[in-house]
Amino acid sequence: MKKFPFAIALLLCSFAPLHAQTNASPAPQSPTASAPSASRTEVKPDAAQLRRESFEIVWRTINESHFDPTFGGVDWNKVRADYAPRVAAVKTDNEFYALLRRMIEELKLSHFAIYPPGAMDGASGGSKGGETQKKRGQFGVDVRIVDNQAVITRVVPQSAAARGGLRRGYVITKINDTVVSQMLERIAKSDLTPYYKAAYSVGGVLGSLSGAPGAKVRLTYLDEADRERAAEFTLDPSTDEMSEAFGNFPSVPTQFEARRLENNIGYIRFNIWVASLVPKIRNAVRGMADARGLVIDLRGNPGGLGIMSMGLGGLLTSKPVSLGTMTQRTSHFNFIANPQPNPFAGPVVILVDGLSASTSEIFALGLQEAGRAEVVGEQSAGAALPSVISKLPTGASFQFAIADFKTPKGVRVEGRGVVPDHKVQHTRRALLADRDSQLDAAVERINIRTRADAQK
Amino acid sequence: MKFIKVYQTLASVLSVCLIAATLTAQTVTAPAAAAQSTRAQQTRKGAKLPSAKKIFDDFTKATGGRRVMGKFTSRVSTGTVELAPMGARGTITITQKAPNKLLTTMALTGLGEFQSGFDGKIGWSKDSINGLRELTAGELSATRRGAQFNQADMSKMYSRTTVTGRDKVGDREVYVVEAVPTEGGAPVKMYFDVQNGLMLRVDSVTESPQGKISVQSYLEDYRAVDKIKMPFTLRQVIGPTTIIMRFTEIKHEAAVNDTLFVKPAA
Structure with missing residues (x-):
């Protein structure tokens, strides 16, 4: 998996989205992964206190402002009683974020998420509003899962993909060392909702096709005659213009x-x-x-x-x-x-x-x-x-429905x-x-x- | 006092443009504010309460008195606005002119400019995304009420007032006054400092085609400008949302052209 967690894509919209479908989409986390791929954070002397404060903010914010005062039938006080002792037991921030995610998932609603520190910064690739995305490469395709296959649905003209002869309808079977069918099967077997499955599947393929400008991507695909072909592509600099942060x-x-x-x-x-x-x-x-x-x-x-x-x-x-x-x-x-x-x-x-x-x-x-x-x-x-998305004392971001x-x-x-x-x-x-x-x-x-x- | 009423109206106007539009900023301070709200429901039984008129008069005196307030015919307030803790920030300018003209311009980084105005008859809003629209119903009423430049006699603005008790806003003892606007609409609840007479909080509900918006406005950081005390910070809590306006400069008698307040061409 690439270094960018799927969480980055989720952060692209404060209002909703769970996936940003762009040519330069970051690689998603495997659905089997327990947490986004933030680098492991060393425990600082006050880390435990920051985690306790963050936990309280997350629980209290939902408790006092969730639009449904019945929490959809979930006993939110019991949730606190269940999770608070576990917060004290976690050893790292990543464990803590995974725990927070499990807590907010009790609501079984979209738009509740925890993103590790820095995840948002990754979305911009260091670029600012009005600029092109300097640090991201562009492969130049969009894909959808059609009959359990990753099928190219769009090829950006003059892109690396177009120059390499890729066409709509070609099936991507392997990206570098990632066998696409295995990835899709793993996602399909997960307990994710249909939307998440679709988002992780497409995001997984596009994420695997991403990288820095000049990066090489080894691709195996099926052409119009179902012949397996292989080629190496070099990513172009992205031409996507960046929005201004809000x-x-x-x-x-x-x-x-x-x-x-x-x-x-x-x-x-x-x-x-x-x-x-x-x-x-x-x-x-x-x-x-x-x-x-x-x-x-x-x-x-x-x-x-x-x-x-x-x-x-x-x-x-x-x-x-x-x-x-x-x-x-x-x-x-x-x-x-x-x-x-x-x-x-x-x-x-x-x-x-x-x-x-x-x-x-x-x-x-x-x-x-x-x-x-x-x-x-x-x-x-x-x-x-x-x-909306707010910041927690640990530096993580907390997205919650309002x-x-x-x-x-x-x-x-x-x-x-x-x-x-x-x-x-x-x-x-x-x-x-x-x-x-x-x-x-x-x-x-x-x-x-x-x-x-x-x-x- | 008039300044405060403008802020009160601004609260409603901004609530609409920010909440219904940008879908709000969330704040971790909201729970604290909610806790304050709960405490504010408590009253001290048996304590003798002043009349609403007395509380309003004390407020007028506390903010400078009728004579001082009557000296000015225009005001321009500039500052910053923050949607916390969403982290969105921008600038805000409020331009007022007697007897009842108002223009608020807010520019949010990454989103664009939001304007709302009242020219004495027509209330309007315009932003970089939704364009122009004319205000109606509760929105218009609230804007009209808040656009009154000289509001020395608050009693005339409300058809019925009731002092419901004493309570606390933060650590300050306050009188709670519930008032029904003369022109109709939902009652407004105002909280006045027992010691210094200043208004510290206003709870209001505005209904219009844009929706129903409950706002708790906290008026903080009072400072004197040309001998009128004004809150330099307005913190509005709208459900899980907080909008914080901090004013850095307030000028009286700046040259203001009436055309500024007129509904612009689309």
């Missing part, structure tokens, strides 16, 4: 794509909801004003700043639309997309998959329920609890996700034919809608 929400690599598809249909894709992408998204939507329809591709988008779901929604609606309500113990906040000047009026299709989480789900489900957009693809992650979230019709996103209006899965055959079945279906939905509108 408090404990670190600077993260961003990807943005806007183009016109055939028949004048607009297409916008971005990998994470961060403020630095707002101008690009806004300009792209407004630039598509004359398009027959608009496809917003949120596949693999793990979420980010929740406020942006309202902002983008406002670019797509001529009247206020509620995307849902975030509920705390004594307050609730409505996510209302207020119309922006000259909103896009044509049909909108949103693409999601099992790695679309949090803000992506709130946005997609809200517009779907409001009848403003159709959703195409695969059921999303079902991980949509508003959360509210529940339901749509205007009362649908709870957590644990359910977005159910597409039109379920479409990737197939290797289509990918080998250089087709994206999900995108094709989205385009078809727009064609159907525009034909229907023309007949009215």
Whole structure:
């Protein structure tokens, strides 16, 4: 495994995400690993005290502010009684973090996590807002697990992967010394939720393909004729532009794509909801004003700043639309997309998959329920609890949900996700034919809608 | 006092733009604040309580008195804002002008600029992500109330007031006054220092299409500016969230153009 824990990816969004689907995704931890791969921390004289304080903060924060005062049926006082003595017994910070994780996992909710010191810094690779990610290499593919295989779904033009002849539909079987099938099998057998399994699987492959610029990656793969081939690739410097950090929400690599598809249909894709992408998204939507329809591709988008779901929604609606309500113990906040000047009026299709989480789900489900957009693809992650990240006395980061979230019709996103209006899965055959079945279906939905509108 | 009311309104406005928008900052100080809140429910039975009018008058005197407050027609306050312990930081500027104009501008690093304003009639908010919207319902009422520059007579702002008892805010003894705004809306609970008359805390609930927001505002670090005492720190607790505003400079009678407060073009 690479030195970067999967936890880094989880930190990319304070609002939600459990996985950042980027070409430079860090390697995940094995699901069998007990803790992220932070270097072992020597016990300092006051380490035990810092751990006790951190434990108290974590337990107390949840006890006093968890949106569900019943804790979902979990006896939170008993949890404290069970875990406090064990805190006193741990010998290292890593053991302590593993223990804290087990404690918060008692809630069985997304968006509760403990990240070791430095994990967030790893997300930025030492880069700052506006810069490219200097210390990360780029291989240049995206993958999904199709029929239990790691199949390439996207190849970045001119990337190392593209230059090396990799194509959509090729199956990655081995990366350096990692046999992909074994990794996927190990994850599949774990007790992780479907979302985590998907995230760890894809993250594991992409993480294994990451490294510093100039690093060599030995790859074995199956081509279009299922012939096993092997090649060595050299990672390029990443071209991802970094977002600006927002408090404990670190600077993260961003990807943005806007183009016109055939028949004048607009297409916008971005990998994470961060403020630095707002101008690009806004300009792209407004630039598509004359398009027959608009496809917003949120596949693999793990979420980010929740406020942006309202902002983008406002670019797509001529009247206020509620995307849902975030509920705390004594307050609730409505996510209302207020119309922006000259909103896009044509049909909108949103693409999601099992790695679309949090803000992506709130946005997609809200517009779907409001009848403003159709959703195409695969059921999303079902991980949509508003959360924040705070620092603990030990230096670790503590992410916790601060509210529940339901749509205007009362649908709870957590644990359910977005159910597409039109379920479409990737197939290797289509990918080998250089087709994206999900995108094709989205385009078809727009064609159907525009034909229907023309007949009215 | 007027300054405090502005802060009180600001609390609601900021609550909306920060909480409903950025989905809040969490603070480990929130539990402590919650504990204070619990203590504040306790009252001392048998103690004779002053009237609400007397408490309001004492507060007016404590902050400088009607005559001093009436001297000024504008104020510009600048400082920093922190969403703790999420670690987000930024700057804040509050511009006020008599009789009832208000503009708050907050710039958060990594997120962008948030503005809210009231020109005497129309309340609005604008930010770099959501664009422009006009305030309505409770949000507008709270903004209108807080935009009153001269608020020397607090009694007129509330149709009904009740002194519910004595309690503590931190280690300070306080009187607790529950007041119903004249223009309607949820009651506001105010906590005044028994010894020096200063307002130390305000609990408010604002309802609007944006939601229902319960805010505990702690007014701290009072200092005199042109003989008016003002809290240089405002700490707002909204559920598990704390927003801390620390003002570094407050200027009176700065030149302020009325157009500053007008709802901008989208």
